[in-house]
Amino acid sequence: xxxxxxxxxxxxxxxxxxxxxxxxxxxxxxxxxxxxxxxxxxxxxxxxxxxxxxxxxxxxxxxxxxxxxxxxxxxxxxxxxxxxx
Amino acid sequence: xxxxxxxxxxxxxxxxxxxxxxxxxxxxxxxxxxxxxxxxxxxxxxxxxxxxxxxxxxxxxxxxxxxxxxxxxxxxxxxxxxxxx
Amino acid sequence: xxxxxxxxxxxxxxxxxxxxxxxxxxxxxxxxxxxxxxxxxxxxxxxxxxxxxxxxxxxxxxxxxxxxxxxxxxxxxxxxxxxxx
Amino acid sequence: xxxxxxxxxxxxxxxxxxxxxxxxxxxxxxxxxxxxxxxxxxxxxxxxxxxxxxxxxxxxxxxxxxxxxxxxxxxxxxxxxxxxx
DNA sequence: CACTGGAAAATGCCGC
DNA sequence: GCGGCATTTTCCAGTG
Numbered sequence: 577x578x579x580x581x582x583x584x585x586x587x588x589x590x591x592x593x594x595x596x597x598x599x600x601x602x603x604x605x606x607x608x609x610x611x612x613x614x615x616x617x618x619x620x621x622x623x624x625x626x627x628x629x630x631x632x633x634x635x636x637x638x639x640x641x642x643x644x645x646x647x648x649x650x651x652x653x654x655x656x657x658x659x660x661x
Numbered sequence: 662x663x664x665x666x667x668x669x670x671x672x673x674x675x676x677x678x679x680x681x682x683x684x685x686x687x688x689x690x691x692x693x694x695x696x697x698x699x700x701x702x703x704x705x706x707x708x709x710x711x712x713x714x715x716x717x718x719x720x721x722x723x724x725x726x727x728x729x730x731x732x733x734x735x736x737x738x739x740x741x742x743x744x745x746x
Numbered sequence: 747x748x749x750x751x752x753x754x755x756x757x758x759x760x761x762x763x764x765x766x767x768x769x770x771x772x773x774x775x776x777x778x779x780x781x782x783x784x785x786x787x788x789x790x791x792x793x794x795x796x797x798x799x800x801x802x803x804x805x806x807x808x809x810x811x812x813x814x815x816x817x818x819x820x821x822x823x824x825x826x827x828x829x830x831x
Numbered sequence: 832x833x834x835x836x837x838x839x840x841x842x843x844x845x846x847x848x849x850x851x852x853x854x855x856x857x858x859x860x861x862x863x864x865x866x867x868x869x870x871x872x873x874x875x876x877x878x879x880x881x882x883x884x885x886x887x888x889x890x891x892x893x894x895x896x897x898x899x900x901x902x903x904x905x906x907x908x909x910x911x912x913x914x915x916x
Numbered sequence: 917c918a919c920t921g922g923a924a925a926a927t928g929c930c931g932c
Numbered sequence: 933g934c935g936g937c938a939t940t941t942t943c944c945a946g947t948g
Binding site: 697710711 | 929930
Binding site for chain 4: 756759760763764766767768770771773774777778780781784785787788791792793798801802805
């Protein structure tokens, strides 16, 4: 291990980790901004943002329910020795 | 315009908007998961997650401070124009 | 316990809780109104409301910064105890 | 007007205003904390906080409706030349 | 009166 | 498994 400067293996690792996180958070921020833009654009086309949000939330609920049903199916399939995947 | 089914221009627009939002939210969810993974991996390498989060937050805070300083500058310019104090 | 009417211990408790909350929310609303009044009065004395708000926010920010510094101190103490880096 | 130090009439006024606002905001903060405490205490007594919030919100809606009705009454009273207050 | 920004509430996550 | 905390979303006051 070199002691030149204040770097260390752990220090480099730390820097790498922090930068990876920051890059991902930037990405996330951009996606969030994109979503906001879509809502704004929809609003410009006469849609009510609040209602849109409700619709999206409801569809998400439905999807969750669907996934749950699928999980049930998998569970039962497994129980009878029929592994679907 | 066709009247087959229940489609309509507005309905198609709505569907498009909702689907765009859902795709973006999926993307966001994936990025969030990636961030979580990085934290988990770092933890596996001996880093403390809480400390990492703090470091990331602090670096963001610094950035915010720069922005705030700029805002102050603008404010003072305005205040001077008003001959406030 | 009396069974006259629909009251019950839980019902009375619920009523009490709700009323306490409502009284406090009224109080809060009054304080909010008072703050608004102070801003209005200050405006009448030639102060710019927006600037005043900024000043108040900045002073709060400074306080937050002090608290944040303390949190950092605690964190580092913890991190050293962990022999983190 | 004295020029000793950096004080000025406007400066003193500013300080006074800011301090009044800060005191009121502290008060508001305390009331908010009190409300939180009531919810926490209620939770300790077996009440569901989320449901409590819904109840409070609903009663508020009812009150608003009542106030609206009163406003209507006042309006009509005024229209027929009968000033209630 | 619509929009933006900041406070409050709901949700999800981590540690115990 | 749950309580506390951080994040996210929702809501409301202030602004132009």
